[in-house]
Amino acid sequence: xxxxxxxxxxxxxxxxxxxxxxxxxxxxxxxxxxxxxxxxxxxxxxxxxxxxxxxxxxxxxxxxxxxxxxxxxxxxxxxxxxxxxxxxxxxxxxxxxxxxxxxxxxxxxxxxxxxxxxxxxxxxxxxxxxxxxxxxxxxxxxxxxxxxxxxxxxxxxxxx
Numbered sequence: 001x002x003x004x005x006x007x008x009x010x011x012x013x014x015x016x017x018x019x020x021x022x023x024x025x026x027x028x029x030x031x032x033x034x035x036x037x038x039x040x041x042x043x044x045x046x047x048x049x050x051x052x053x054x055x056x057x058x059x060x061x062x063x064x065x066x067x068x069x070x071x072x073x074x075x076x077x078x079x080x081x082x083x084x085x086x087x088x089x090x091x092x093x094x095x096x097x098x099x100x101x102x103x104x105x106x107x108x109x110x111x112x113x114x115x116x117x118x119x120x121x122x123x124x125x126x127x128x129x130x131x132x133x134x135x136x137x138x139x140x141x142x143x144x145x146x147x148x149x150x151x152x153x154x155x156x157x158x159x160x
Contacts, residue, residue: 006070007115011069014075014113016041017150018048025154029136032056039149041147052140055080062136064143073119076111080131084109084122092113097121108132 005013018039029035029052037050043068048068055061061080068074078084093114100123108125125132127144137155144152 003071004070004115004118010068010072010074010113010115013048013072014066015047017048017148018042018152019149021047021149023153025156026050026140027156028140029054036055037153038044042150045054045066048147050144059134062139064140065146066143069105072113073111074113075143075147076119076138077108077125077129078111079125079139081107083107086104086121089116092122093117 001145010057011038019042020036021040026037027035031054034051037052038051039048039050040046045105046068048066049070051063051065051067053063053065063076063078063081065076066074071097085104086097086100086102092098092101093116097114100121105122105124108129109122110125110128111119111122114121122135128146132139133143134142137157140150140155
């Protein structure tokens with residue numbers, strides 16, 4: 001049996017302001033590495049994990065992911081990966097998803113938590129992010145800001 005968050009709860013968790021759990025600098029992962037960053041809501045009641053995963057072979061393939069309650073992916077930004085096929089349903093679960101009903105969405109794309117579907121729906125990332133051709137650390141900063149992180153930690157840039 002699948003366990004889902006109610007949409008209102010997922011939206012509430014996404015909208016909460018978040019701060020880093022500590023003041024350490026983010027060391028951007030190297031090829032083939034993954035890091036997990038922990039943030040908390042400003043009222044300290046909720047924890048969030050941000051995953052950054054870099055591919056080993058494709059240098060620009062990267063995933064930025066925001067999870068709540070360890071298991072629920074609220075948002076995931078995929079850069080330089082395969083296309084994503086959205087579910088084909090009679091009516092999209094949210095009006096803004098209707099143009100993407102049953103569509104293949106090329107990378108870069110943004111997965112969005114939808115009640116009953118987890119993160120099986122995606123939209124073109126360019127609908128949200130204007131600077132996807134920037135450095136990886138700049139895209140991370142934009143993703144953190146989009147996810148309502150109000151105190152962006154220092155990010156240690158990578159050479160390539």
